[in-house]
Amino acid sequence: MSMTYRKWISQKLEKLNAIDCYSAGITPEALARQIGVNPKEIVKLNFNENFFVDRAKQSELIKELADEIDLRMYPEDEEGKLREALTAYMGVPKDYLTIGNAGDELIDRIIRLFIEKGDAAVSFAPSFAIPRLCMKRLGGEYKAVPLKDDFQLDVPAMLSQFSDKTRLLYLCSPNNPTANQMKTEDVETLAKAFPGIVILDEAYGEFADYSFVPRIREFPNMIILRTFSKAFGLAMLRLGYSVSNPELAKVLTERAPLPYPVSGFSIRMGIKMLKNMDIMRTAVAALKTERGKLIETLNQIDGVQAFSSQADFILVNTQKPADEVYQKLLARGIMLKKWGNLLQYPNCFRVTVGLPEMNAKLIEALKQIQGD
Numbered sequence: 001m002s003m004t005y006r007k008w009i010s011q012k013l014e015k016l017n018a019i020d021c022y023s024a025g026i027t028p029e030a031l032a033r034q035i036g037v038n039p040k041e042i043v044k045l046n047f048n049e050n051f052f053v054d055r056a057k058q059s060e061l062i063k064e065l066a067d068e069i070d071l072r073m074y075p076e077d078e079e080g081k082l083r084e085a086l087t088a089y090m091g092v093p094k095d096y097l098t099i100g101n102a103g104d105e106l107i108d109r110i111i112r113l114f115i116e117k118g119d120a121a122v123s124f125a126p127s128f129a130i131p132r133l134c135m136k137r138l139g140g141e142y143k144a145v146p147l148k149d150d151f152q153l154d155v156p157a158m159l160s161q162f163s164d165k166t167r168l169l170y171l172c173s174p175n176n177p178t179a180n181q182m183k184t185e186d187v188e189t190l191a192k193a194f195p196g197i198v199i200l201d202e203a204y205g206e207f208a209d210y211s212f213v214p215r216i217r218e219f220p221n222m223i224i225l226r227t228f229s230k231a232f233g234l235a236m237l238r239l240g241y242s243v244s245n246p247e248l249a250k251v252l253t254e255r256a257p258l259p260y261p262v263s264g265f266s267i268r269m270g271i272k273m274l275k276n277m278d279i280m281r282t283a284v285a286a287l288k289t290e291r292g293k294l295i296e297t298l299n300q301i302d303g304v305q306a307f308s309s310q311a312d313f314i315l316v317n318t319q320k321p322a323d324e325v326y327q328k329l330l331a332r333g334i335m336l337k338k339w340g341n342l343l344q345y346p347n348c349f350r351v352t353v354g355l356p357e358m359n360a361k362l363i364e365a366l367k368q369i370q371g372d
Protein backbone atom coordinates (compact mmCIF):
# COMPACT_ATOMS: atom_id res chain seq x y z
CA MET A 1 0.00 0.00 0.00
CA SER A 2 1.52 3.32 -1.03
CA MET A 3 2.16 6.06 1.52
CA THR A 4 0.12 8.48 -0.58
CA TYR A 5 -2.91 6.21 -0.40
CA ARG A 6 -2.45 5.61 3.31
CA LYS A 7 -2.22 9.28 4.10
CA TRP A 8 -5.17 10.16 1.93
CA ILE A 9 -7.43 7.35 3.18
CA SER A 10 -6.68 7.98 6.84
CA GLN A 11 -7.53 11.65 6.45
CA LYS A 12 -10.61 10.79 4.43
CA LEU A 13 -11.83 8.22 6.94
CA GLU A 14 -11.27 10.62 9.80
CA LYS A 15 -13.36 13.21 7.99
CA LEU A 16 -16.10 10.70 7.11
CA ASN A 17 -16.21 9.29 10.63
CA ALA A 18 -16.75 12.81 11.96
CA ILE A 19 -19.99 13.20 9.96
CA ASP A 20 -22.89 13.76 12.31
CA CYS A 21 -25.32 10.91 11.60
CA TYR A 22 -28.68 9.72 12.78
CA SER A 23 -28.49 7.03 15.43
CA ALA A 24 -31.46 4.71 15.90
CA GLY A 25 -30.36 3.66 19.41
CA ILE A 26 -30.90 0.27 21.00
CA THR A 27 -33.03 -2.24 19.06
CA PRO A 28 -36.00 -3.97 20.72
CA GLU A 29 -34.20 -7.27 20.31
CA ALA A 30 -31.09 -6.01 22.11
CA LEU A 31 -33.22 -4.51 24.87
CA ALA A 32 -35.11 -7.78 25.29
CA ARG A 33 -31.79 -9.63 25.65
CA GLN A 34 -30.52 -7.03 28.11
CA ILE A 35 -33.51 -7.26 30.43
CA GLY A 36 -34.12 -10.97 29.85
CA VAL A 37 -37.56 -10.96 28.27
CA ASN A 38 -39.06 -12.24 25.03
CA PRO A 39 -38.73 -9.56 22.27
CA LYS A 40 -42.51 -9.81 21.80
CA GLU A 41 -42.96 -8.30 25.24
CA ILE A 42 -41.15 -5.08 24.34
CA VAL A 43 -43.49 -2.10 24.01
CA LYS A 44 -42.01 -0.10 21.15
CA LEU A 45 -43.29 3.46 21.26
CA ASN A 46 -40.18 5.31 20.05
CA PHE A 47 -40.43 5.47 16.25
CA ASN A 48 -43.95 6.76 15.47
CA GLU A 49 -44.87 3.51 13.77
CA ASN A 50 -48.52 2.79 13.07
CA PHE A 51 -49.69 -0.36 14.85
CA PHE A 52 -53.31 0.27 13.90
CA VAL A 53 -52.85 -0.84 10.31
CA ASP A 54 -54.43 -4.29 9.96
CA ARG A 55 -51.51 -6.69 9.50
CA ALA A 56 -53.66 -9.52 8.20
CA LYS A 57 -55.05 -7.31 5.44
CA GLN A 58 -51.58 -6.05 4.63
CA SER A 59 -50.31 -9.65 4.43
CA GLU A 60 -53.10 -10.48 1.97
CA LEU A 61 -51.91 -7.65 -0.28
CA ILE A 62 -48.30 -8.86 -0.06
CA LYS A 63 -49.44 -12.36 -1.10
CA GLU A 64 -51.37 -10.94 -4.04
CA LEU A 65 -48.29 -9.01 -5.04
CA ALA A 66 -46.08 -12.08 -4.79
CA ASP A 67 -48.16 -13.68 -7.54
CA GLU A 68 -48.36 -10.56 -9.66
CA ILE A 69 -44.78 -9.35 -9.84
CA ASP A 70 -41.65 -10.84 -11.29
CA LEU A 71 -38.75 -9.82 -9.07
CA ARG A 72 -36.25 -10.86 -11.72
CA MET A 73 -37.18 -7.84 -13.83
CA TYR A 74 -36.15 -4.22 -13.44
CA PRO A 75 -39.02 -1.88 -12.65
CA GLU A 76 -40.77 -0.59 -15.76
CA ASP A 77 -43.01 2.41 -15.25
CA GLU A 78 -43.76 1.59 -11.61
CA GLU A 79 -43.19 5.20 -10.52
CA GLY A 80 -45.53 6.45 -13.21
CA LYS A 81 -48.22 4.02 -12.06
CA LEU A 82 -47.91 5.16 -8.45
CA ARG A 83 -48.02 8.79 -9.51
CA GLU A 84 -51.19 7.97 -11.45
CA ALA A 85 -52.69 6.24 -8.40
CA LEU A 86 -51.80 9.21 -6.22
CA THR A 87 -53.52 11.80 -8.40
CA ALA A 88 -56.96 10.96 -7.02
CA TYR A 89 -55.73 10.74 -3.41
CA MET A 90 -53.77 14.00 -3.53
CA GLY A 91 -56.07 15.81 -5.95
CA VAL A 92 -53.17 17.03 -8.10
CA PRO A 93 -52.09 16.10 -11.65
CA LYS A 94 -49.46 13.43 -12.15
CA ASP A 95 -46.75 15.91 -13.10
CA TYR A 96 -46.87 17.43 -9.61
CA LEU A 97 -45.70 14.18 -8.04
CA THR A 98 -42.27 12.66 -7.39
CA ILE A 99 -41.72 9.21 -5.91
CA GLY A 100 -38.90 8.61 -3.44
CA ASN A 101 -37.54 6.23 -0.84
CA ALA A 102 -39.72 7.75 1.85
CA GLY A 103 -39.34 11.18 3.39
CA ASP A 104 -35.72 10.85 4.47
CA GLU A 105 -34.41 10.17 0.99
CA LEU A 106 -36.54 12.90 -0.56
CA ILE A 107 -35.13 15.42 1.91
CA ASP A 108 -31.64 14.23 1.06
CA ARG A 109 -32.42 14.34 -2.66
CA ILE A 110 -33.78 17.89 -2.53
CA ILE A 111 -30.81 19.10 -0.52
CA ARG A 112 -28.27 17.37 -2.78
CA LEU A 113 -29.90 18.83 -5.87
CA PHE A 114 -30.50 22.37 -4.69
CA ILE A 115 -27.88 23.13 -2.06
CA GLU A 116 -24.27 24.03 -2.55
CA LYS A 117 -21.48 24.52 -0.06
CA GLY A 118 -21.93 27.84 1.72
CA ASP A 119 -25.71 27.95 1.22
CA ALA A 120 -27.87 28.30 4.30
CA ALA A 121 -31.13 26.79 5.49
CA VAL A 122 -33.62 28.24 7.94
CA SER A 123 -35.84 26.13 10.12
CA PHE A 124 -37.03 26.00 13.69
CA ALA A 125 -36.19 23.99 16.79
CA PRO A 126 -37.05 21.51 18.06
CA SER A 127 -37.84 19.64 14.85
CA PHE A 128 -36.90 16.67 12.69
CA ALA A 129 -33.11 16.19 12.53
CA ILE A 130 -32.53 14.80 9.03
CA PRO A 131 -32.58 18.12 7.09
CA ARG A 132 -29.96 19.56 9.43
CA LEU A 133 -27.74 16.49 9.02
CA CYS A 134 -28.07 16.61 5.21
CA MET A 135 -27.28 20.33 5.10
CA LYS A 136 -24.25 19.96 7.35
CA ARG A 137 -22.88 17.12 5.27
CA LEU A 138 -22.84 19.37 2.22
CA GLY A 139 -21.12 22.15 4.10
CA GLY A 140 -24.28 24.20 4.43
CA GLU A 141 -25.36 26.27 7.37
CA TYR A 142 -28.50 25.41 9.33
CA LYS A 143 -30.19 28.16 11.32
CA ALA A 144 -32.90 26.85 13.62
CA VAL A 145 -35.04 29.48 15.36
CA PRO A 146 -36.66 28.33 18.63
CA LEU A 147 -40.40 27.78 18.50
CA LYS A 148 -42.55 30.02 20.69
CA ASP A 149 -43.78 28.73 24.05
CA ASP A 150 -46.99 27.52 22.42
CA PHE A 151 -44.93 25.48 19.88
CA GLN A 152 -45.91 27.86 17.07
CA LEU A 153 -43.54 29.58 14.62
CA ASP A 154 -41.73 32.76 15.61
CA VAL A 155 -42.32 34.33 12.21
CA PRO A 156 -40.44 37.64 12.70
CA ALA A 157 -37.40 35.81 14.11
CA MET A 158 -37.42 33.39 11.18
CA LEU A 159 -37.86 36.17 8.62
CA SER A 160 -34.89 37.96 10.15
CA GLN A 161 -32.72 34.93 9.29
CA PHE A 162 -33.47 35.09 5.56
CA SER A 163 -30.47 36.29 3.53
CA ASP A 164 -28.93 36.05 0.05
CA LYS A 165 -27.41 32.72 1.07
CA THR A 166 -30.64 31.16 2.32
CA ARG A 167 -31.77 28.57 -0.17
CA LEU A 168 -33.87 26.23 1.95
CA LEU A 169 -36.68 26.65 4.44
CA TYR A 170 -37.66 23.47 6.24
CA LEU A 171 -41.05 23.50 7.91
CA CYS A 172 -42.34 20.39 9.59
CA SER A 173 -46.09 20.40 10.23
CA PRO A 174 -47.33 18.47 12.16
CA ASN A 175 -43.98 18.88 13.82
CA ASN A 176 -41.86 16.08 15.18
CA PRO A 177 -41.53 16.10 18.23
CA THR A 178 -44.10 18.70 19.37
CA ALA A 179 -46.96 17.00 17.41
CA ASN A 180 -48.77 20.25 16.56
CA GLN A 181 -49.54 21.76 13.18
CA MET A 182 -48.21 25.20 12.43
CA LYS A 183 -50.72 27.98 11.81
CA THR A 184 -51.59 28.21 8.12
CA GLU A 185 -51.10 31.96 7.98
CA ASP A 186 -47.56 31.61 9.42
CA VAL A 187 -46.58 28.95 6.88
CA GLU A 188 -48.06 31.13 4.16
CA THR A 189 -46.18 34.27 5.27
CA LEU A 190 -42.86 32.46 5.45
CA ALA A 191 -43.28 30.53 2.20
CA LYS A 192 -44.29 33.64 0.25
CA ALA A 193 -41.38 35.69 1.59
CA PHE A 194 -38.79 32.97 1.15
CA PRO A 195 -36.17 33.37 -1.61
CA GLY A 196 -35.51 29.64 -2.05
CA ILE A 197 -37.02 26.15 -1.83
CA VAL A 198 -39.54 25.53 0.94
CA ILE A 199 -39.87 21.95 2.17
CA LEU A 200 -43.15 21.50 3.96
CA ASP A 201 -42.89 18.13 5.66
CA GLU A 202 -46.34 16.60 6.05
CA ALA A 203 -45.14 13.11 7.03
CA TYR A 204 -47.99 13.04 9.56
CA GLY A 205 -50.50 14.73 7.25
CA GLU A 206 -53.20 12.05 7.51
CA PHE A 207 -53.43 12.48 11.29
CA ALA A 208 -53.72 16.26 11.05
CA ASP A 209 -56.46 18.82 10.50
CA TYR A 210 -55.34 20.33 7.23
CA SER A 211 -52.84 20.00 4.41
CA PHE A 212 -51.24 22.49 2.06
CA VAL A 213 -51.50 20.04 -0.86
CA PRO A 214 -54.79 21.51 -2.18
CA ARG A 215 -53.08 24.91 -2.25
CA ILE A 216 -49.83 23.85 -3.91
CA ARG A 217 -50.44 26.03 -6.98
CA GLU A 218 -50.16 29.15 -4.77
CA PHE A 219 -46.59 28.24 -3.80
CA PRO A 220 -44.29 27.63 -6.79
CA ASN A 221 -41.27 27.27 -4.48
CA MET A 222 -42.84 24.69 -2.15
CA ILE A 223 -42.21 20.93 -2.05
CA ILE A 224 -44.62 19.08 0.21
CA LEU A 225 -43.36 15.76 1.52
CA ARG A 226 -45.63 12.82 2.27
CA THR A 227 -44.81 9.26 3.24
CA PHE A 228 -46.28 5.77 3.26
CA SER A 229 -44.40 5.07 6.52
CA LYS A 230 -46.92 6.50 8.95
CA ALA A 231 -50.63 6.46 8.05
CA PHE A 232 -50.25 3.57 5.58
CA GLY A 233 -47.98 1.59 7.91
CA LEU A 234 -45.31 0.78 5.30
CA ALA A 235 -42.30 2.08 7.23
CA MET A 236 -40.18 -0.93 6.31
CA LEU A 237 -40.71 -0.44 2.56
CA ARG A 238 -39.23 3.10 2.51
CA LEU A 239 -41.76 4.73 0.20
CA GLY A 240 -42.80 8.36 -0.02
CA TYR A 241 -43.58 11.11 -2.47
CA SER A 242 -43.55 14.85 -2.89
CA VAL A 243 -46.01 17.33 -4.32
CA SER A 244 -44.64 20.42 -6.02
CA ASN A 245 -45.05 22.45 -9.18
CA PRO A 246 -44.18 20.40 -12.29
CA GLU A 247 -40.94 22.27 -12.96
CA LEU A 248 -39.52 21.17 -9.60
CA ALA A 249 -41.16 17.72 -9.75
CA LYS A 250 -39.53 17.03 -13.12
CA VAL A 251 -36.05 17.75 -11.80
CA LEU A 252 -36.65 15.77 -8.62
CA THR A 253 -37.91 12.80 -10.64
CA GLU A 254 -35.49 12.85 -13.53
CA ARG A 255 -32.28 13.89 -11.79
CA ALA A 256 -32.61 11.53 -8.84
CA PRO A 257 -29.97 10.63 -10.23
CA LEU A 258 -29.98 6.80 -10.22
CA PRO A 259 -32.04 5.05 -12.91
CA TYR A 260 -34.17 2.94 -10.53
CA PRO A 261 -34.08 4.84 -7.27
CA VAL A 262 -37.10 3.22 -5.65
CA SER A 263 -37.85 -0.49 -5.20
CA GLY A 264 -40.55 -1.71 -7.58
CA PHE A 265 -41.92 -3.97 -4.86
CA SER A 266 -42.38 -1.01 -2.51
CA ILE A 267 -44.07 1.01 -5.22
CA ARG A 268 -46.47 -1.78 -6.14
CA MET A 269 -47.34 -2.23 -2.47
CA GLY A 270 -48.02 1.50 -2.21
CA ILE A 271 -50.42 1.23 -5.15
CA LYS A 272 -52.17 -1.70 -3.45
CA MET A 273 -52.61 0.31 -0.26
CA LEU A 274 -54.11 3.18 -2.26
CA LYS A 275 -56.52 0.78 -3.95
CA ASN A 276 -57.53 -0.51 -0.51
CA MET A 277 -57.77 2.86 1.14
CA ASP A 278 -60.10 1.58 3.86
CA ILE A 279 -57.08 -0.06 5.57
CA MET A 280 -55.41 3.31 6.07
CA ARG A 281 -58.62 5.18 6.84
CA THR A 282 -59.72 2.66 9.48
CA ALA A 283 -56.26 2.71 11.08
CA VAL A 284 -56.07 6.49 11.19
CA ALA A 285 -59.55 6.82 12.70
CA ALA A 286 -58.77 4.22 15.40
CA LEU A 287 -55.43 5.82 16.16
CA LYS A 288 -57.00 9.25 16.55
CA THR A 289 -59.59 7.90 18.97
CA GLU A 290 -56.89 6.17 21.01
CA ARG A 291 -54.75 9.32 20.88
CA GLY A 292 -57.47 11.33 22.61
CA LYS A 293 -57.87 8.70 25.33
CA LEU A 294 -54.13 8.39 25.86
CA ILE A 295 -53.64 12.14 26.24
CA GLU A 296 -56.47 12.31 28.75
CA THR A 297 -55.18 9.35 30.80
CA LEU A 298 -51.57 10.57 30.77
CA ASN A 299 -52.70 13.96 32.05
CA GLN A 300 -54.41 12.26 34.98
CA ILE A 301 -51.07 10.89 36.22
CA ASP A 302 -49.45 13.11 38.83
CA GLY A 303 -46.27 14.68 37.46
CA VAL A 304 -47.06 13.88 33.83
CA GLN A 305 -48.08 16.44 31.23
CA ALA A 306 -49.22 15.36 27.77
CA PHE A 307 -49.73 17.91 25.00
CA SER A 308 -52.35 17.85 22.29
CA SER A 309 -51.42 16.10 19.06
CA GLN A 310 -52.19 16.17 15.37
CA ALA A 311 -49.81 13.31 14.63
CA ASP A 312 -49.46 9.63 15.55
CA PHE A 313 -47.40 10.47 18.63
CA ILE A 314 -47.66 12.63 21.71
CA LEU A 315 -45.18 14.94 23.42
CA VAL A 316 -45.00 14.26 27.14
CA ASN A 317 -43.16 16.11 29.92
CA THR A 318 -42.49 14.47 33.28
CA GLN A 319 -41.73 15.98 36.66
CA LYS A 320 -39.05 13.39 37.36
CA PRO A 321 -35.77 13.68 35.44
CA ALA A 322 -36.01 12.37 31.88
CA ASP A 323 -32.97 10.11 32.29
CA GLU A 324 -34.44 8.43 35.34
CA VAL A 325 -37.86 7.93 33.74
CA TYR A 326 -36.25 6.67 30.54
CA GLN A 327 -34.09 4.09 32.30
CA LYS A 328 -36.95 2.86 34.45
CA LEU A 329 -39.18 2.47 31.41
CA LEU A 330 -36.46 0.60 29.53
CA ALA A 331 -36.05 -1.73 32.50
CA ARG A 332 -39.76 -2.52 32.09
CA GLY A 333 -39.32 -3.08 28.36
CA ILE A 334 -40.96 0.18 27.29
CA MET A 335 -39.20 2.23 24.62
CA LEU A 336 -39.92 5.94 24.16
CA LYS A 337 -37.92 8.60 22.35
CA LYS A 338 -36.20 10.62 25.07
CA TRP A 339 -35.98 14.29 24.17
CA GLY A 340 -35.05 15.79 27.54
CA ASN A 341 -34.97 19.56 27.56
CA LEU A 342 -37.41 21.08 25.08
CA LEU A 343 -38.07 24.83 25.22
CA GLN A 344 -39.47 25.53 28.69
CA TYR A 345 -40.04 21.83 29.47
CA PRO A 346 -37.11 19.97 31.05
CA ASN A 347 -38.04 16.28 30.78
CA CYS A 348 -39.67 15.53 27.47
CA PHE A 349 -40.45 12.31 25.66
CA ARG A 350 -42.00 11.59 22.32
CA VAL A 351 -44.47 8.75 22.66
CA THR A 352 -46.02 6.84 19.75
CA VAL A 353 -49.76 6.30 20.10
CA GLY A 354 -49.76 2.54 20.56
CA LEU A 355 -52.53 -0.02 20.64
CA PRO A 356 -54.65 0.13 23.82
CA GLU A 357 -52.77 -2.75 25.46
CA MET A 358 -49.40 -1.08 24.78
CA ASN A 359 -50.60 2.24 26.15
CA ALA A 360 -51.99 0.53 29.23
CA LYS A 361 -48.52 -0.83 30.02
CA LEU A 362 -47.00 2.62 29.56
CA ILE A 363 -49.60 4.23 31.82
CA GLU A 364 -49.14 1.63 34.53
CA ALA A 365 -45.35 2.05 34.39
CA LEU A 366 -45.51 5.85 34.50
CA LYS A 367 -47.82 5.73 37.49
CA GLN A 368 -45.37 3.50 39.33
CA ILE A 369 -42.33 5.57 38.35
CA GLN A 370 -43.93 8.87 39.33
CA GLY A 371 -45.05 7.33 42.60
CA ASP A 372 -41.54 5.98 43.44
Ligand SMILES: Cc1ncc(COP(=O)(O)O)c(C=O)c1O
Pocket residue numbers: 047048101102103104105128172175176201203226227228229235238239240
Ligand atom coordinates in the same frame (compact mmCIF):
# COMPACT_ATOMS: atom_id res chain seq x y z
C1 LIG B 1 -41.24 14.79 10.33
C2 LIG B 1 -40.73 13.58 9.66
N1 LIG B 1 -40.42 13.65 8.37
C3 LIG B 1 -39.96 12.59 7.71
C4 LIG B 1 -39.79 11.40 8.35
C5 LIG B 1 -39.20 10.31 7.56
O1 LIG B 1 -39.94 9.20 7.52
P1 LIG B 1 -39.82 8.23 6.29
O2 LIG B 1 -38.42 8.37 5.77
O3 LIG B 1 -40.08 6.90 6.85
O4 LIG B 1 -40.84 8.70 5.32
C6 LIG B 1 -40.10 11.27 9.70
C7 LIG B 1 -39.90 10.00 10.40
O5 LIG B 1 -40.08 9.82 11.55
C8 LIG B 1 -40.58 12.40 10.38
O6 LIG B 1 -40.87 12.36 11.68
